[in-house]
Amino acid sequence: MRRRGLVAGVALTAALGATFLVPSMATAATNSPRHGTAIEPGALMNYAINVTTANRGRTLKVERAVTAAGGTVIESYAEIGVVIAQSDNAVFARTLAAEKAVLSVGATRTAAVGPTDPTYGVSDPLAPGESGKRNSNEAKAKATAKTKDEGVEADVNLIPDPSEGKQWDIAAIGADKAHEITEGSRDVLVAVLDSGIQGDHPDLVANIDTSVSASCNSGVPNSSYEAWQPTTSSHGTHVAGTIAAARNGVGIVGVAPNVRLSAIKVVSDDGFIYPEAAICGFMYATATGADITNNSYYIDPWEFWCDNAPDQVAVKTAVDRAVQYSQKHGVLNVAAAGNSGLDLANKTEDSSSPNDTVPVTRPIDANCHDIPAELDGVVTVSSTTVAGAKSGFSNYGLGVIDIAAPGSSILSTVTGGGYGIKSGTSMASPHIAGVAALLKSAHPEYSGLALADVLYEQATDVGCPVGSTQCAGSTENNGFFGDGLVDALKAVN
Secondary structure (H helix, E strand, C coil): CCCCCCCCCCHHHHHHCCCCCCCCCCCCCCEECCCEECCCCCCCEEEEEEECCCCHHHHHHHHHHHHHCCEEEEEEECCCCEEEEEECCCCHHHHHHCCCCEEEEEECCCCCCCCCCCCCCCCCCCCCCCHHHHHHHHHHHHHHHCCCCCCCCCCCCCCCCCCHHHCHHHHHCCHHHHCCCCCCCCCCEEEEEECCCCCCCCCCCCCECHHHCEECCCCCCECCHHHHCCCCCCHHHHHHHHHHCCCCCCCCCCCCCCCEEEEEECCCCCCCCCHHHHHHHHHHHHHCCCCEEEECCCCCCCCCEECCCHHHHHHHHHHHHHHHHHHHCCCEEEEECCCCCCECCCCCEEEEECCCCCCEEEECCCCEECCCCCCCCCEEEEEECCCCCECCCCCECCCCCCEEEECCCEEEEECCCEEEEECCHHHHHHHHHHHHHHHHHHCCCCCCHHHHHHHHHHCECCCCCCCCCCCCECCCCECCCECCECCHHHHHC
């Protein structure tokens, strides 16, 4: 199996062009990319801890070690051997690293955890041995209780919604023709890991499954309705509309207008998607029965997480464990390629990270990865224009980009109950998630990576532009379009 993925949609900040406020933290810990995060005495910090063996006994030992080292467990995942902890002990990481049950430990950020951070103070911490149960048991209960409208399928109704004619992207990928066959099954669930989805948007309300939606901003799922509502950004609502805006005589129509959506909020009000939120998101989506996740972001604070930095490689390991666990359980993870216009197959320099303190210019190479999109198995999506060309902002790279979809000037739902146009690989990725949902609806026997393989096989080949010095590869597979432009009609056929 070839390696899938690469840059996961250049954080939410760059992935859609939205504006997020990055706090100024003059007293935050400084960072040395090669040697890890230097934690100032008394500064509160979050850590990802990887257990040597993913089982309950070893994980419990690590939870106890966290407490003994002056830390608190935020969440624990025995099934993947990852513990998320918080401590103000400046030598916490060094102390935990000495434990035999610990494979690696790393700070999840470079700025100290401040009062506005959702994880600040770890409210209502659980005792060692109990933290993992808070996530897994709640999620399993929700997975059992979730509504699927069993046996009910919407009749094919091709009466256009008012603004459907403005959706050039739907026609470009053959979704309008695919809708003549199916508009999706209620048994299919797409989890949108993002900034939340407006729950009462008239074009989305029918398709949002509130029983499996939650916020992961605190590192622990909070399933209250208010928790997963968008507060500072329309990004998640826009993504959701592209995937599954309903055919209901209102506004627009999504790629798969009859599938269900779950909103899993992973973006803080300060605009960060920290590792603990993303890990929670993948684990919660898996536990609640998601078939597909859409990830239009990269995990902060590093655009590229490098193997030669102890903190970064430890976090990358933790996120990868969550992603691989989800894929093992039949989830297809789709991610945006990013908007830096970079050749991801030939990375040389990063000057935008870390974005939570002061960025530094550093050399990067093939051992530095955008996560989650560059993790194995993740479908990485580049963006195309109405003319069928690669969008100028879209990242690219031979062997990195898997497939292409429309991402420039995309009309979709926004908060406030309205509609808006956005551009970015963040807008391309949900087209793939939507087509995957149609494919899953038409062929429920496919799941996880098998869905991806069919999407690649069915994509329409698009060759490199004549005379391009950036695009490498063949017509069948190249750095701009991967295996080609996604084809929704072939998916349902």
